[in-house]
Amino acid sequence: MMSSINYDERIPNNVDLSSDRRLQKALERWQPAFLDWWQSVGPQVFKNNDIFLRTAISTDPGGWAQFGHVKMPDYRWGIFLADPEKDRRIACGEDAGKPVWNEVPGEYRNMLKRIIVVQADTEPASVEQQRWLADCAPSMMDARNLFQVNVEEGRHLWAMVYLLQAYFGRDGRDEADELLARRSGDDDKPRILDAFNQPCTDWLTFFSFAMFTDRDGKYQLGSLAESAFDPLSRTCRFMLTEEAHHLSVGEMGLERVMRRACQLMQQDSNQDARALGGVDLPTIQKWINHWYGYSLDLFGAEVSTNAADYFASGIKGRWRESKDYDDHNCLGTTRVVPTVEDGMLIDKDYELRNCMNEELRDSYAKDCHRVLRKWNRAVRDEGITDFEFSLPSTRFFRRQGQYANHHFDRDGKLIDQATWDAKKDDWLPTDDDRAYVQSLMTPVHEQGKVANWIAAPRRGINGKPFDFEYVRR
DSSP: OBOOBSSSSSSSSSSSSSGGGHHHHHHHHHHHHHHHHHHHHHHOTTSEEEEEEEEEBHHHHHHHHEEEEEEEGOOOOOBBBOOOOOOBOOOOSSSSSBBBBBOGGGGGGGHHHHHHHHHHHHHHHHHHTTGGGGGGGGSHHHHHHHHHHHHHHHHHHHHHHHHHHSSSHHHHHHHHHHHOOOOTSEEEEOOSGGGGGGGSSSSHHHIIIIIIIIIHHHHHHHHTTTSSHHHHHHHHHHHHHHHHHHHHHHHHHHHHHHHHHHHHHHHHHOOGGGTTTTOOOHHHHHHHHHHHHHHHHHTTOOOOOOOHHHHHTOOOOOOTTHOOOOOOSOOEEEEEEEEEETTEEEEEEEEEGHHHHHHHHHHHHHHHHHHHHHHHHHHHHHHHOOOOOOOOOOOTSSSTTTTTTTTOOOTTTTHHHHHHHHHHHHSOOOHHHHHHHTTOOOOOOOOOOOTSOOOOOSSTTTTTTTOOSSSSO
């Protein structure tokens, strides 16, 4: 296995694909269907323009990408795995400490296939959700960032399809075809996870999605990077390298909206950012509440026998399982999960293995709180000292797990239906809020210009200035 990538083949790869003619032919048969999918439901704006994109040339973290202008349909999607770790051992579960697997054990075949399919389904889904978004881009650099996220989600789909076709035979090939048949938001064949069926027609939603939902992806990939199935681990380790940019697009995008709101507040006698065409801070908070809750659902139920099975088998670990934990077996250990019983929220002990979704959700929440502290520093830097962003309780606005059939306020207090109905418009985006935000989405497609409702970025891409020609027109 080499960290460098072979671009001489029809499908770029670093897995010596040409040595397995059967697999190579299967993937080459899938490739035209992928390109048809990209043309039909991938980015529909600037789809044939030259875009300043990065392309992986190596899986070596020290210098893995190069930048250049390329038309998106000509992007070289391929199969890239991180180099194997010598003498790598299973990180957790019943077989912790034993050598990792390079083939799929029969007893875990269905379990592994399901995990890979669910992860794979998220990759094309977000591309479909965002396919028209560049039509109202607030700047050409933002459009370029969107396209970079899109092409890399397409590459992540390739990474998962390789695993399906290489290790799961006919079933894997059928699943690969289904990944191109489902559609985000489709009534008959929707994507698997609800967050990936939601519309994304404005950039406040896109930045929130990239910040919160893509961050869930970071932690899911991190848990799979601990997998006993080494090809999956190596696939996810390199995907995490690419995923970091996606998170920064959301994190910095929202910060720029916040900074501009603060600037407009100080220009208005009533400190009303909306009066001057901005997105006011309380509205941004509503988007945070919504997408944080939606993304928390993606971790699964708080108490889950499936999660226990994934951990016990070694297929999924916790975030940084190998580095941050001493007990990799977790038998005979419990943790508290607040649980609703008889109309009351009580602390209840559960076996730790059954709470692995909650363990991963805790790591995610900690990371989100870190970003909130950064945003609040930015707000203070802009001269606003009487407003702070906050994250709601992990019980707030949940549609999956044991809190889904109950209502909670932002602090996690159990409330009744009447209280929820009276307060929900203060906490979550209303139809009027969405209409207002949508009204701001007028395109700024002039090089070096930016929409009024968002601050210009402080730096460009790969050392280029903001007014660089990121999209050639």
